[in-house]
Amino acid sequence: MTEALKLWVYFGDSQLTGAELTSDALMDVLARRRVAVSALCRGIEGFGLGRRIHTERFPDISTDLPLVACVVDSRERIETLLDEVDGVVADGLVTLEHARLARGDQVADAEFPPAPGRAAKLTIYCDRLERAATGRSAYREAVEVLRRRGAAGATALLGVDGTYHGRRRRATFVSPGRGAPLMIIAVGSRAPLAAALPELSEALERPLVTLEGIAQLKHDGVQLEQLPKASDLDPRGLAVWQTIRVYTRQSAQAGGRALYTELTRRLREAGAAGVTTIRGHWGFSSDEPPHGDKFARFTSHAPTYTTYVDRPSKVAEVWPVVDELTAEHGIVTSLFVPAYRERRGERAGGGLRLAEITPPLPRTSSPGPS
């Protein structure tokens, strides 16, 4: 197992780096560096430092829809990559999260790291076209295993570009058969997720997963954990950030509107730093069977994955909004983010030196919090 970093890059789909699209420039860098795993996902709605909400709901004026890149590798490899990422993504948000990376034989008995929160998050990376040992599609098999083992939810996000085991995977219009990166984000109690690992390891040909400790605050309106609170600064004076993630489905309603869109609007009104929603390809967040988008059905039951990142004090301040809108639906999780840096033109904030998160994250695999 490797102590890894998960690098998230939030930017816009019409952004340019020189004459090239920023998304292409970024993915070229990741492919050249043979990053262990990465996926570039298209968002359906979001806002950031620019405050304007970009949404695909209004096609005539939907310019610059959000893009989110998730990049995972060992801590050292991610840290040496940061300068180059900075070079190609001039405007946008970059965050770093701690994670454990397990591959191949390590997956079956991998352990979740201790963290503020009792729950766990398991992310399985695969290719859209990959088959499981049973002959079923690998991602559907993985979601099924997770559901059977009692995960609270699992959401498969489809990437349009990325790397997998260090190799480029890119969905292109002309050759759709070439596959595309896909990540399945499962959350829930530690025991069922750990119990799913041997079976997942068995089912997938070249398993590649990340493990994180998180707090699962709510599930379909039921409160499970208190919102973890932290000071905005670590003992050395480095800023700590916090992310609230809401997993639900596109048609889930709150306040008379789709939950994800109402959440985006209300958080923006409350002065939140930024929110992005990605539509999932497949998944579940309740006791229902896994769902995707069915062609014949008008209302979309596709899963949605909404990320909100802000200072812990601001998260605590706007928590009543999140709490109110998730009174009935969705899984709500919290994770502390040790590095956050946003840039837009002349404006910049935050930094990428890793802040300390308490309880401390151990460097070795076994000891618990002391």
Added chain:
Amino acid sequence: MDVLPWLGVGALGALGALGRFTVDGAVSARWPSDFPFGTLAVNLSGGFALGLLVGLGVAGDALLILGTGLLGGYTTFSTWMFEAQRLGEDGEWRLMWLNLAGPMLAGLGASGLGWIVGGALG
């Protein structure tokens, strides 16, 4: 058919599309809402203008260039339908039906009003 009106339809069609983009963007920025007011503003003003042209007695190539070209590029059926479908996809049924019925009735009124005004002026 003459090539000139043909080119006129193309040129003014492009101008109309730019107009839609500008008006939709301005309205949506001024009144941000879940309801697509930008598209409504475009379709209502376009409906009024076409009614006005016909009421004024504009006909032949001029109507082709201004009506089919300019207003054809300016107004949009596809965006209207897509936005209604998208509201349904999000499970927002009330807004979806409002967005189907509202612009239809208002559009009928706008075209009729344009035609009456045009008739009075012309």
